[in-house]
Amino acid sequence: MRVARERSEDTIAWIxxxxxxxxxxxxxxxxxxxLLLLLGLGVYASWQGSLRVQATEAAMSAAExxxxxxxxxxxxxxxxATEAGEPLYYLAFPAxxxxxxxxxxxxxxxxxxxxxxxxxxxALEGQLYEHETLNPRLAAAGHLDLAFVLIxxxxxxxIAVTYDMVSGERERGTWRMARLFARPRRLITAKIAARxxxxxxxxxxxxxxxxxxxxxxxxxxAGWAVALIALHTLFWFALCLGVAxxxxxxxANAMVxxxxxxALTFLAPAVLSLTNALLHPVPEALELTVRQRQGYHEAxxxxxxxxxxxxxxDYPQWSDQTVPEDExxxxxxxxxxxxxxxxxRDASRAYRDVLTQRDEWARRWSLLVPPLATQIALDRLSxxxxxxxxxxxxxxxxxxxxxxxxFQPFLFSAAPFTQVDWDRVPTFEPAVPAGDASQAGLxxxxxxxxxxxxxxxxxxxxx
Amino acid sequence: MDLRNTLLVARRxxxxxxxxxxxxxxxxxxxxxxxxxxxxxRHHAASEAEQRxxxxxxxxxxxxxxxxxxxxxxxxxxxxxxxxxxxxxxxxPGVGAYAGTSLFLEGHRQNAASFGDARHSTGMLRFGRLxxAAVLGxxxxxxxVAAGFASVSGERERGTLPLLLAQGATPGQIMGGKVLGVGALALxxxxxxxxxxxxxxxVGGESQASVIRLLAVAAGYVAYLTGWVxxxxxxxxxxxxxxxxxxxxxxxxxxxxVAAPRLGASLAATLHPIPSRAQFTAQVxxxxxxxxxxxxxxxxxxxxxxxxxxxxxxxxxxxxxxxxWGGVVSREGEEVxxxxxxxxxxxxLAAHRRQDGVLAWFGLLSPYLAARDLSMAAAGTGxxxxxxxxxxxxxxxxxxxxxxxxxxxxxxxxENDRAQRIARQEWTRFPVFQPSPPSLRRALTDRPQSxxxxxxxxxxxxxxxxxxxxxxxxxxxxxxxx
Numbered sequence: 001m002r003v004a005r006e007r008s009e010d011t012i013a014w015i016x017x018x019x020x021x022x023x024x025x026x027x028x029x030x031x032x033x034x035l036l037l038l039l040g041l042g043v044y045a046s047w048q049g050s051l052r053v054q055a056t057e058a059a060m061s062a063a064e065x066x067x068x069x070x071x072x073x074x075x076x077x078x079x080x081a082t083e084a085g086e087p088l089y090y091l092a093f094p095a096x097x098x099x100x101x102x103x104x105x106x107x108x109x110x111x112x113x114x115x116x117x118x119x120x121x122x123a124l125e126g127q128l129y130e131h132e133t134l135n136p137r138l139a140a141a142g143h144l145d146l147a148f149v150l151i152x153x154x155x156x157x158x159i160a161v162t163y164d165m166v167s168g169e170r171e172r173g174t175w176r177m178a179r180l181f182a183r184p185r186r187l188i189t190a191k192i193a194a195r196x197x198x199x200x201x202x203x204x205x206x207x208x209x210x211x212x213x214x215x216x217x218x219x220x221x222a223g224w225a226v227a228l229i230a231l232h233t234l235f236w237f238a239l240c241l242g243v244a245x246x247x248x249x250x251x252a253n254a255m256v257x258x259x260x261x262x263a264l265t266f267l268a269p270a271v272l273s274l275t276n277a278l279l280h281p282v283p284e285a286l287e288l289t290v291r292q293r294q295g296y297h298e299a300x301x302x303x304x305x306x307x308x309x310x311x312x313x314d315y316p317q318w319s320d321q322t323v324p325e326d327e328x329x330x331x332x333x334x335x336x337x338x339x340x341x342x343x344x345r346d347a348s349r350a351y352r353d354v355l356t357q358r359d360e361w362a363r364r365w366s367l368l369v370p371p372l373a374t375q376i377a378l379d380r381l382s383x384x385x386x387x388x389x390x391x392x393x394x395x396x397x398x399x400x401x402x403x404x405x406x407f408q409p410f411l412f413s414a415a416p417f418t419q420v421d422w423d424r425v426p427t428f429e430p431a432v433p434a435g436d437a438s439q440a441g442l443x444x445x446x447x448x449x450x451x452x453x454x455x456x457x458x459x460x461x462x463x
Numbered sequence: 464m465d466l467r468n469t470l471l472v473a474r475r476x477x478x479x480x481x482x483x484x485x486x487x488x489x490x491x492x493x494x495x496x497x498x499x500x501x502x503x504x505r506h507h508a509a510s511e512a513e514q515r516x517x518x519x520x521x522x523x524x525x526x527x528x529x530x531x532x533x534x535x536x537x538x539x540x541x542x543x544x545x546x547x548x549x550x551x552x553x554x555x556p557g558v559g560a561y562a563g564t565s566l567f568l569e570g571h572r573q574n575a576a577s578f579g580d581a582r583h584s585t586g587m588l589r590f591g592r593l594x595x596a597a598v599l600g601x602x603x604x605x606x607x608v609a610a611g612f613a614s615v616s617g618e619r620e621r622g623t624l625p626l627l628l629a630q631g632a633t634p635g636q637i638m639g640g641k642v643l644g645v646g647a648l649a650l651x652x653x654x655x656x657x658x659x660x661x662x663x664x665x666v667g668g669e670s671q672a673s674v675i676r677l678l679a680v681a682a683g684y685v686a687y688l689t690g691w692v693x694x695x696x697x698x699x700x701x702x703x704x705x706x707x708x709x710x711x712x713x714x715x716x717x718x719x720x721v722a723a724p725r726l727g728a729s730l731a732a733t734l735h736p737i738p739s740r741a742q743f744t745a746q747v748x749x750x751x752x753x754x755x756x757x758x759x760x761x762x763x764x765x766x767x768x769x770x771x772x773x774x775x776x777x778x779x780x781x782x783x784x785x786x787x788w789g790g791v792v793s794r795e796g797e798e799v800x801x802x803x804x805x806x807x808x809x810x811x812l813a814a815h816r817r818q819d820g821v822l823a824w825f826g827l828l829s830p831y832l833a834a835r836d837l838s839m840a841a842a843g844t845g846x847x848x849x850x851x852x853x854x855x856x857x858x859x860x861x862x863x864x865x866x867x868x869x870x871x872x873x874x875x876x877x878e879n880d881r882a883q884r885i886a887r888q889e890w891t892r893f894p895v896f897q898p899s900p901p902s903l904r905r906a907l908t909d910r911p912q913s914x915x916x917x918x919x920x921x922x923x924x925x926x927x928x929x930x931x932x933x934x935x936x937x938x939x940x941x942x943x944x945x
Contacts, residue, residue: 030714041722048729059739066745073752092748094741108589112561112581116741126567129577132740135815136558137846139581140839141728141822141832143589148725152590156717160710250706255485255609258713262605267496270593273584274503281510285578286518289543289565294525297540301530328881355583362585372587379586386585 021194045146046210049104060096067094084410084417085330092118095396095428100383104214106147108384123340124400125292150229151371155236159257162240164250165191221381224441231448232374238452268369280358288347295343299336311335331411359386367447377444383433395431402426468632472640486610493606497598497656504594508553515545527891531884534867541569544896546852549843555596557844568860573804599684604691608712611645611695613705634935646692679841687834693924720831727825731818747807790871823912833916840906847901855898
């Protein structure tokens with residue numbers, strides 16, 4: 001009985017202490033304003049993100065419409081006897097990859113990438129890498145999404161409310177008085193707890209607002225995203241506790257913490273990016289372009305049988321076919337396009353390999369830098385990373401292949417396009433996100449916990 | 464007399480900062496980061512440039528070594544051009560990473576450039592790049608803040624401010640001296656980075672940067688950093704405690720350098736949406752539908768054209784024409800499609816310019832945006848350089864394609880058209896693509912808002928310092944400011 005009462009009294013004392021601290025933090029200069037500013041920025045960013053996803057979806061359905069319009073136009077302008085190969089020269093098949101809803105909050109690389117290619121039956125390699133219509137000046141100014149607010153800006157708020165929580169009282173001379181009411185360790189714990197509650201409230205409200213405004217499913221990916229943001233924020237609390245729990249002055253604390261913030265949020269990513277680019281150059285990008293063009297065009301000056309021979313290597317099912325040497329045929333024309341892709345094949349593979357190496361290198365090294373680990377894991381969860389783009393290109397390759405195989409019978413039999421049943425033409429199958437959510441989130445989460453513990457131990461040792 | 468006190472205060476400020484181990488550590492850090500960034504970015508830029516030059520030579524050789532070919536074949540063979548970065552791109556890559564580097568020029572179409580740096584980067588790029596421009600634009604201001612936040616408030620806290628005043632220094636002299644002192648330290652950080660940059664720019668071989676451009680870049684950063692020095696001393700003079708000054712300055716830095724540019728870009732994109740690449744190419748195709756397809760001889764546009772040619776040459780059918788009708792169709796078709804393509808392209812660019820307009824006005828709120836904008840302009844890596852490349856490549860494309868079409872019209876007979884060839888030595892007589900970047904003057908005069916913003920960035924804190932001069936002794940004493 002007595003023990004229980006003591007315990008509950010103890011709990012009440014704790015709660016009272018935390019509430020007292022909470023009220024003090026909220027009332028201290030600028031905190032409420034900063035809180036509102038962050039909230040406003042976060043709401044704006046998630047609204048903006050949902051607009052972006054909507055725009056992407058609109059662009060995708062527009063590509064579908066454009067395909068049907070073009071098909072109708074081509075069907076109405078060509079005489080019915082026209083060989084299928086001719087309108088197929090013009091027809092662009094849509095390959096839209098639906099955006100992940102989570103990308104409204106963590107947009108990653110979506111701004112610089114295209115997930116909505118229109119593919120013609122011609123050589124593929126020349127069609128995969130065109131730039132989006134993005135305005136380079138805006139892109140260079142940087143990108144705002146909820147992930148940026150939470151990963152880059154929120155830690156500054158954490159720093160602002162913690163850097164002087166002990167040193168400020170010491171400097172004002174109130175620390176001694178406060179120590180009359182509770183032990184220092186208990187006081188510090190209460191102070192941190194009050195601030196964690198405050199920031200947790202901010203994260204929760206932003207998560208709820210953005211989840212409702214963007215219609216994100218409460219699935220494993222969203223769960224991991226929230227967990228990572230929470231762990232990342234806790235890392236900053238651990239660090240702030242480690243630094244601000246010491247005996248330095250408020251000014252020194254602020255300088256150290258802001259310095260660490262700059263180092264982790266700007267310097268480390270910038271240094272790692274540059275190192276990654278220097279370690280993994282991509283000359284293959286230009287190589288594959290040159291090779292594909294040469295592979296295709298050389299064929300105009302070669303005997304047609306030579307081109308067909310190369311084609312039959314990849315499509316042995318047609319090797320009993322021959323094309324006339326002195327006459328243009330669409331079967332030969334598309335085989336020649338295939339020759340272009342064949343010529344670029346090695347360079348294209350090497351190109352993808354280098355980008356995969358870059359992606360893996362970045363993932364590995366990012367684990368050392370909490371904001372980066374969080375950002376890269378979020379990009380992965382929201383299917384907005386480099387690997388997803390490569391998977392998309394692979395899906396487009398598969399689609400192109402299926403289209404080719406679908407139309408080859410028409411090309412070899414020189415069938416008129418009116419014989420094509422357009423309803424049975426293959427449609428694009430979007431890439432599925434590689435790996436499950438925990439595969440993306442777990443390493444980052446483990447790294448965040450480990451680094452937080454280190455930061456905390458560092459601080460405890462000092463006090 | 465006046466100056467002597469100012470210099471004394473400046474010397475005193477430099478002495479204080481030199482004794483501060485933290486400030487010295489930061490100075491070393493910023494300078495070494497700046498130099499590392501110059502070396503790294505320079506190496507990266509040089510290897511990229513070397514690659515482009517290699518492929519450029521390869522493509523030119525492949526063009527010249529073509530066998531005898533029909534001109535229309537060559538129209539489809541086309542030409543690959545590579546965007547070369549400005550000599551100072553290693554200092555400030557500007558928008559380069561977000562624009563494509565290789566562009567395929569062919570008949571009938573305007574392709575978009577492919578393979579920009581940003582597309583080969585991982586999500587890390589979101590946090591920014593380590594370039595000398597980023598060190599000067601983002602980190603140096605923070606260093607100025609760290610060095611100078613206590614410049615006046617520290618004297619106040621230590622109780623030495625009244626002593627200085629009592630010794631006959633006026634508030635104006637004190638603030639002037641502090642500005643000089645903090646400015647000297649900023650210079651100590653910026654100068655080595657600037658010198659290393661200048662050295663590398665000077666030894667650039669054939670891609671040497673012009674001295675004028677280097678000076679323009681330097682002038683921009685001097686103005687920008689002067690603004691930060693003035694602001695730092697101003698805030699420090701208004702605050703009773705150094706801690707409050709530091710917190711306020713860091714908050715200003717975050718707002719101006721981190722939040723505002725991104726917010727501006729995001730607002731610009733929301734206010735003026737642009738079509739995606741897929742929508743854009745679909746629009747272009749649609750616009751071209753009404754006006755003819757040069758590959759389709761029964762097209763109404765080309766039927767009208769045929770009647771016009773038959774009447775002009777007073778013949779009854781196209782095979783009686785003294786020129787090659789197939790070539791005429793191709794030439795006229797190219798003219799029409801190019802015009803429509805260009806119209807659509809201009810529409811897209813106009814949308815980009817409207818977005819830029821929003822961002823340019825945002826520069827008045829964020830001197831960092833303005834300074835970056837001017838830095839890109841001076842380095843020759845702004846959006847106008849990318850656009851100039853695109854426009855010149857398009858002009859080159861049109862020129863080459865129409866030369867080939869003219870060959871088709873005059874040197875290939877209509878009868879048995881496809882079997883004929885143009886002799887291979889003709890290919891070497893074609894002009895080589897020689898892009899010329901936009902001039903510095905144009906780049907700068909196109910940016911009135913950024914120039915004004917940078918001016919304002921100096922004038923506002925200067926005025927604040929001037930107006931706040933009288934109040935200097937009273938801050939923190941009568942509780943007017945804390």
